[in-house]
Amino acid sequence: MPESIQPNAPRRDALEELQLALREQQVILDTAGVGIVFIKNRLVVRCNQRFGQIFGHSDAAAILGSTSPSLYPDDLAAHALAEAAYPAMAQGLTFKSEVLMKRRDGSSFWAHLTGKLVNPADPLAGSIWIVDDIDEQKAAQAQLQSVLTEQNLILDNAMVGIVFLRNRIATRCNQRFETLLGYEPGELQGVSSRQWYLTKQDWIEAEPRWKAPFAAGHGFEGEIQLRKKDGTAIHCEVRAKAINASDPEQGAIWITMDITARKTAENELLQARADLEKLVEVRTLELSRTVQELKNKAAEQKTAEAYIQRLAHFDALTGLPNRLLLNDRCQQALSVAQRGRQSVALMFLDLDHFKNVNDSLGHRVGDEVLVELAARLKAAVREQDTVSRLGGDEFILLLPDTDAMGAAHLAEKLLQTALQPILIEQHELTVTPSIGIALYPKDGTDLDTLSRCADAAMYRAKADGRNGYRFYTAQIQAHSDRMLLLDNALRRALERKQLELHYQPQIALMSGQVVGAEALLRWTHPELGAISPVEFIPIAENNGLILPIGEWVMRTATRQLSTWIARGMAPITMAVNLSALQFRNPNLPQLVTRILEDAALPPQLLEIELTEGVAMTHPLEAVAVMNELHQRGVRMAIDDFGTGYSSLSYLKKFQVYKLKIDQSFVRDITEDPDDKAIVGAVISMASSLGLQTIAEGVETEGQLEFLRARGCNEAQGFYFSRPLPTQAFEDFVRKQ
Numbered sequence: 245m246p247e248s249i250q251p252n253a254p255r256r257d258a259l260e261e262l263q264l265a266l267r268e269q270q271v272i273l274d275t276a277g278v279g280i281v282f283i284k285n286r287l288v289v290r291c292n293q294r295f296g297q298i299f300g301h302s303d304a305a306a307i308l309g310s311t312s313p314s315l316y317p318d319d320l321a322a323h324a325l326a327e328a329a330y331p332a333m334a335q336g337l338t339f340k341s342e343v344l345m346k347r348r349d350g351s352s353f354w355a356h357l358t359g360k361l362v363n364p365a366d367p368l369a370g371s372i373w374i375v376d377d378i379d380e381q382k383a384a385q386a387q388l389q390s391v392l393t394e395q396n397l398i399l400d401n402a403m404v405g406i407v408f409l410r411n412r413i414a415t416r417c418n419q420r421f422e423t424l425l426g427y428e429p430g431e432l433q434g435v436s437s438r439q440w441y442l443t444k445q446d447w448i449e450a451e452p453r454w455k456a457p458f459a460a461g462h463g464f465e466g467e468i469q470l471r472k473k474d475g476t477a478i479h480c481e482v483r484a485k486a487i488n489a490s491d492p493e494q495g496a497i498w499i500t501m502d503i504t505a506r507k508t509a510e511n512e513l514l515q516a517r518a519d520l521e522k523l524v525e526v527r528t529l530e531l532s533r534t535v536q537e538l539k540n541k542a543a544e545q546k547t548a549e550a551y552i553q554r555l556a557h558f559d560a561l562t563g564l565p566n567r568l569l570l571n572d573r574c575q576q577a578l579s580v581a582q583r584g585r586q587s588v589a590l591m592f593l594d595l596d597h598f599k600n601v602n603d604s605l606g607h608r609v610g611d612e613v614l615v616e617l618a619a620r621l622k623a624a625v626r627e628q629d630t631v632s633r634l635g636g637d638e639f640i641l642l643l644p645d646t647d648a649m650g651a652a653h654l655a656e657k658l659l660q661t662a663l664q665p666i667l668i669e670q671h672e673l674t675v676t677p678s679i680g681i682a683l684y685p686k687d688g689t690d691l692d693t694l695s696r697c698a699d700a701a702m703y704r705a706k707a708d709g710r711n712g713y714r715f716y717t718a719q720i721q722a723h724s725d726r727m728l729l730l731d732n733a734l735r736r737a738l739e740r741k742q743l744e745l746h747y748q749p750q751i752a753l754m755s756g757q758v759v760g761a762e763a764l765l766r767w768t769h770p771e772l773g774a775i776s777p778v779e780f781i782p783i784a785e786n787n788g789l790i791l792p793i794g795e796w797v798m799r800t801a802t803r804q805l806s807t808w809i810a811r812g813m814a815p816i817t818m819a820v821n822l823s824a825l826q827f828r829n830p831n832l833p834q835l836v837t838r839i840l841e842d843a844a845l846p847p848q849l850l851e852i853e854l855t856e857g858v859a860m861t862h863p864l865e866a867v868a869v870m871n872e873l874h875q876r877g878v879r880m881a882i883d884d885f886g887t888g889y890s891s892l893s894y895l896k897k898f899q900v901y902k903l904k905i906d907q908s909f910v911r912d913i914t915e916d917p918d919d920k921a922i923v924g925a926v927i928s929m930a931s932s933l934g935l936q937t938i939a940e941g942v943e944t945e946g947q948l949e950f951l952r953a954r955g956c957n958e959a960q961g962f963y964f965s966r967p968l969p970t971q972a973f974e975d976f977v978r979k980q
């Protein structure tokens with residue numbers, strides 16, 4: 245603004261110099277970045293272009309003449325400035341201040357004012373003011389300030405600990421960081437971060453962990469354990485970043501969170517999970533054990549059920565079907581046969597004298613014989629046939645679609661098969677079966693009837709000499725019907741007093757005197773009449789009735805003898821037959837003693853007759869029982885001697901008193917040289933063993949003479965007398 249500043253110098257040179265100086269000054273003023281104004285008498289007297297621009301004038305001249313208060317927002321502000329500035333300026337000082345000023349459009353702006361009086365000694369000479377528009381700078385400052393304030397606010401209220409570290413020294417931190425580590429406000433200022441590491445080693449080792457990411461411009465994140473002021477350790481999660489990656493000297497900001505509680509919770513959670521896993525493992529193990537146990541139980545149960553099923557349907561010893569299964573199969577076979585008009589054969593097979601095997605060799609050997617026989621029977625039949633075992637040595641074979649010829653053929657085959665020796669341990673055994681056959685529909689249409697028929701036929705086969713087979717016939721039917729009838733009738737015979745004893749005299753051959761009586765059982769049925777003991781004794785032995793009947797016989801006979809003696813008869817012996825079943829009763833010796841005591845009879849007057857078979861089946865036990873009876877004074881006789889096969893060695897051991905020569909030898913002794921030889925040998929052998937002999941079935945004088953000549957001690961038979969009723973016997977004795 246050269247035209248704005250008019251020089252006033254009188255001298256030309258000086259004037260020119262002045263003008264030059266003024267021009268220079270004007271250039272300075274015009275190019276100055278700040279507004280410069282000369283105020284006099286509160287009026288803008290002169291100013292540079294910039295001043296005008298600052299106040300909103302495009303031309304500085306436009307502002308000339310304006311009052312200085314108009315440059316301020318209001319008079320009050322103008323007055324306050326004047327109050328502040330003029331006293332200092334009056335002292336020649338430069339006044340500096342930042343004040344709010346007003347532009348032409350009325351808007352305020354911040355300006356930096358520098359003022360000086362032209363002549364401090366004369367304030368009216370005016371003043372020079374330099375106005376620097378610092379509004380933008382001010383705004384920026386304010387903005388910065390507000391940002392800083394916000395930052396501080398954030399810093400102070402942050403929920404995480406924040407620390408600024410430079411060269412690992414805390415330059416600043418928020419309160420959270422201090423409380424996190426248990427320090428008072430300001431305590432950590434300027435403190436090395438070593439302070440909050442657990443050990444120096446930790447602190448040293450931590451450095452490379454964050455240095456590398458910082459250098460790469462990355463942040464660092466990690467979990468570290470820090471130490472509180474009181475020494476306790478806390479778990480912290482830290483995130484850090486260099487303030488300026490390219491200048492590590494500027495330090496880094498570290499954000500720290502106490503995650504001890506979380507960590508503890510996590511650890512607890514981990515522990516809980518581990519515990520849970522362990523528990524689950526244990527439970528799983530327990531469960532799997534339980535499952536296994538259940539499986540085992542189920543398997544056991546299945547096995548048990550299968551076993552029960554087997555037991556229910558199969559014979560445990562041989563594995564053959566039992567009666568239950570046989571019933572089933574028989575029903576099926578019969579209904580098939582009925583539809584197809586076929587014949588079915590039912591075969592009963594029973595081993596002859598099997599009891600002897602059991603009795604002499606023991607049940608184990610007996611069992612093995614049965615197992616072997618079962619296998620042979622099974623191998624001999626067709627697949628559709630059923631071989632079953634009812635128990636003991638009884639087998640039933642069900643043969644579907646088999647007629648008489650087929651059954652006979654198979655029976656022959658079975659007899660041959662059974663005949664093959666069976667080797668058990670050191671024993672070579674041969675068993676023979678007796679077979680009875682019944683046919684559907686001829687003999688019966690149901691299992692029960694067919695069974696009865698086959699059973700009866702089997703008994704026929706046994707009666708006919710064993711080791712053979714018989715078909716069921718009408719004759720057998722009649723026989724088996726009678727057996728059944730007798731069986732039933734015998735059950736009531738004792739109580740109905742249908743039994744009676746007859747006595748057959750036994751004669752001493754030297755003196756001809758009656759020295760004994762054999763008690764022989766008689767059964768007279770009201771309808772059936774007299775029934776021979778030969779017929780009913782086997783039935784009684786079979787159904788067990790022989791025990792009470794036998795006891796009755798012994799009691800009656802001994803009592804009778806006692807009565808006779810009481811009536812004056814010379815004492816004789818009373819021979820009583822004893823069945824195998826009675827002999828096997830372990831209480832026999834006591835029973836005999838009791839009976840003798842009851843009858844008040846001396847024991848030596850009782851003679852117990854045992855058949856050879858009875859004594860020989862269990863020789864050792866027989867010896868024991870006989871010893872016992874012998875010790876009690878009872879005498880024993882071996883009945884039917886010669887029909888069996890007594891071992892001489894046992895004979896010596898038995899406490900036998902007498903041998904009774906069977907009537908089958910006596911019958912023909914007058915003619916048959918063999919019988920003569922046998923009877924002669926028996927008598928001399930008995931004599932050499934110190935045994936008495938009695939011959940039974942003596943019918944003729946010739947027989948008697950032979951026996952007497954050979955030294956037989958006694959005899960009985962029709963030649964002397966038939967068995968007699970009580971009174972008749974008494975009469976017989978008296979008459980002799």
Ligand SMILES: Nc1nc2c(ncn2[C@@H]2O[C@@H]3COP(=O)(O)O[C@H]4[C@@H](O)[C@H](n5cnc6c(=O)[nH]c(N)nc65)O[C@@H]4COP(=O)(O)O[C@H]3[C@H]2O)c(=O)[nH]1
Nearest residue numbers: 764765777778781797821822823941942943961962963967
């Ligand atoms: N041919 C012929 N026979 C003669 C002669 N003398 C006697 N007898 C008969 O021969 C049998 C002898 O009896 P046993 O051999 O013990 O044979 C007896 C015996 O084994 C059995 N018995 C009879 N009574 C009893 C008894 O009370 N208990 C037992 N367990 N069995 C008995 O019945 C079988 C038959 O008895 P019984 O019919 O009384 O037949 C008797 C008898 O009457 C004779 O000169 N010639």
